[in-house]
Amino acid sequence: MMKLPIEFKKITGVEIRDYLSELAALRIEVFREWPYLYEGSVDYEARYLETYAKNPSSFIVLALINQQVIGAASATTLIHAEEAFKQPMQAAGIKIEDWVYFGESVLLSQFRGRGIGHVFFDAREEWARSIGAKGCCFCAVLREDNHPLRPAQARDLKPFWHSRGYHQLAMAQAKFSWKDIDQSDESAKMMQIWVKELQ
DSSP, rough: OOOOEEEEEEGEEEEGGGGGGHHHHHHHHTSSSSSTTTTHHHHHHHOOOOOOOOOOTTEEEEEEEEEEEEEEEEEEGGGSSOOHHHHHHTTTOOOOGGGEEEEEEEOOGGGGTTSHHHHHHHHHHHHHHHHHHEEEEEEOOOTTTOOOOOOOTOOHHHHHHHHHEEEEEEEEEEEEEEEEEOOOSSEEEEEEEEEEEEO
């Protein structure tokens, strides 16, 4: 069977509203997986994604097949990111006005391993350079190696991030809360900040 062609589409600001329901469903599905184990809700996703739609300094690259969203990766100026992510960067002496924050990078499992992750990073870095950013950053959740829900074949993404030129910012971690799929209440998660200076 022939593989259907994947189309990539870049959108900003209010254009995001055209894809809110698809993006919400995608985030809920992908983030249920390891390592986020996120028990999502449509209401929360609608509120979260609306912040991107209202923010003129936001950017999303979509991966589509037959006009259906199969993946997406977001970015925004760091000053418009959550306070929990800004504070560790400021504490590290970084001028947040000059940086871009990468939010989610989500892709349905059956389409992984086809280079789409590189396209997502390329597009966001290109956008960051176009607005004069000096660096990009993102957060990755920290989980115990012996976590009971850790899959036996869990993929370590650190080599991929290193190949893209990112490194962990020493002593820079953010704390963010959500409800895990095996929990009844939200709990705080520690997230490691990764950074890359743009040339």
